[in-house]
Amino acid sequence: MGGHSLTDAGPLVILGATGSIGRQAIEVAERLGRQVVALGARQGSDGLVSLAERFPEARVVAAAPTNQEHAMLRDRLGSRYARGPEELEELARTAAVVVNGIVGSAGLPASVAALESGNRLALANKESLVAGGPVVLAAAERGGGEIVPVDSEHSALFQCLQGEDLSSVTRLILTASGGPFRDRADLSDVTLGEALAHPTWNMGPRITIDSSTLMNKAFEVIEAHLLFGISYDAIDVVVHPQSIVHSMVEFADGSTKAHVGEPDMRVPIQYAITYPDRAPGGERFDWSDRTLTFEKPDFDRFPLLGLGYDAGRAGGSAPATMNAADEIAVQAFIDGRISYSMIATIVEMSLERMGVQAIDTVADVLAIDTESRNVAAEIAGSC
Numbered sequence: 001m002g003g004h005s006l007t008d009a010g011p012l013v014i015l016g017a018t019g020s021i022g023r024q025a026i027e028v029a030e031r032l033g034r035q036v037v038a039l040g041a042r043q044g045s046d047g048l049v050s051l052a053e054r055f056p057e058a059r060v061v062a063a064a065p066t067n068q069e070h071a072m073l074r075d076r077l078g079s080r081y082a083r084g085p086e087e088l089e090e091l092a093r094t095a096a097v098v099v100n101g102i103v104g105s106a107g108l109p110a111s112v113a114a115l116e117s118g119n120r121l122a123l124a125n126k127e128s129l130v131a132g133g134p135v136v137l138a139a140a141e142r143g144g145g146e147i148v149p150v151d152s153e154h155s156a157l158f159q160c161l162q163g164e165d166l167s168s169v170t171r172l173i174l175t176a177s178g179g180p181f182r183d184r185a186d187l188s189d190v191t192l193g194e195a196l197a198h199p200t201w202n203m204g205p206r207i208t209i210d211s212s213t214l215m216n217k218a219f220e221v222i223e224a225h226l227l228f229g230i231s232y233d234a235i236d237v238v239v240h241p242q243s244i245v246h247s248m249v250e251f252a253d254g255s256t257k258a259h260v261g262e263p264d265m266r267v268p269i270q271y272a273i274t275y276p277d278r279a280p281g282g283e284r285f286d287w288s289d290r291t292l293t294f295e296k297p298d299f300d301r302f303p304l305l306g307l308g309y310d311a312g313r314a315g316g317s318a319p320a321t322m323n324a325a326d327e328i329a330v331q332a333f334i335d336g337r338i339s340y341s342m343i344a345t346i347v348e349m350s351l352e353r354m355g356v357q358a359i360d361t362v363a364d365v366l367a368i369d370t371e372s373r374n375v376a377a378e379i380a381g382s383c
């Protein structure tokens, strides 16, 4: 959690600019009057072009545009445009605060580049820590960069931990909405439409389904362990359907600090940019007539939650395998090739088949990712 110098109205690089986090980060940046010096995205969509027009000074990178998109971007933007994944990494090396909202393992090299360059990484890319945990932490160590989490739960924990000594922490408590199937006994006949209807957060299809299986919460447990160095035995999940308490930290003296607010990703995004300062922003919370409820998660109906703890404790390549296998399984479910309950089966079988290996470099992570996908696809194809 480094020094104050990084925050002094430094410029912003926004990666995954056309996605949900990226767009909200741009909104926050404009509200704060912060300079956006670069925009990066995977594709070269029209969305990227219109963002580029909104920020006429910004460098623009598309990591993997189609030839047609590439030609259009080059025509419209000239020399401030570049393409390729290396160019995306280059952007991550250039500014003080890098918002990484890229979806998928394509976000990992940019996270490593930002941290190696001593930048602040406002991290929303799940794969960076889940798949590349040891590599990302080593990059921060090497380059002196700092991670400020953007995910609502980790931002909540990060904020609750400000001014605290980690040795006095007895428990991290991550809240989970419980997803749409919190009260549903039989999950074997869940349809795609049902799995895509998340009660409180509006997100992309994979993370919405991952929220319904609690896979997403398992990933967040792993991320919390890596971010704060707290043992898995001291990280709990509690189901809180209202999504108002974003997470909690319990201390040795019996005190618990909670971070509370309306579900609004712009709040954690803004905090990651302004930390350790705060700026005006989100909605005031209305405390009248609010009922907040908490219950234990059901590890039997949501086996991916327990598998996530197991993979986290196993360490090394296991979380990367879990992430890759889950992505393949979720896609197979979206495509109608497997049933909802097979998602967990495929993840479990992939973890068994792949075993645990050490990961030291981005290349190691990407190799495990590819191999795990192949294994998961093979299992999915045979069921």
Ligand code: MG
Pocket: 151, 152, 153, 220
């Ligand atoms: Mg979350």
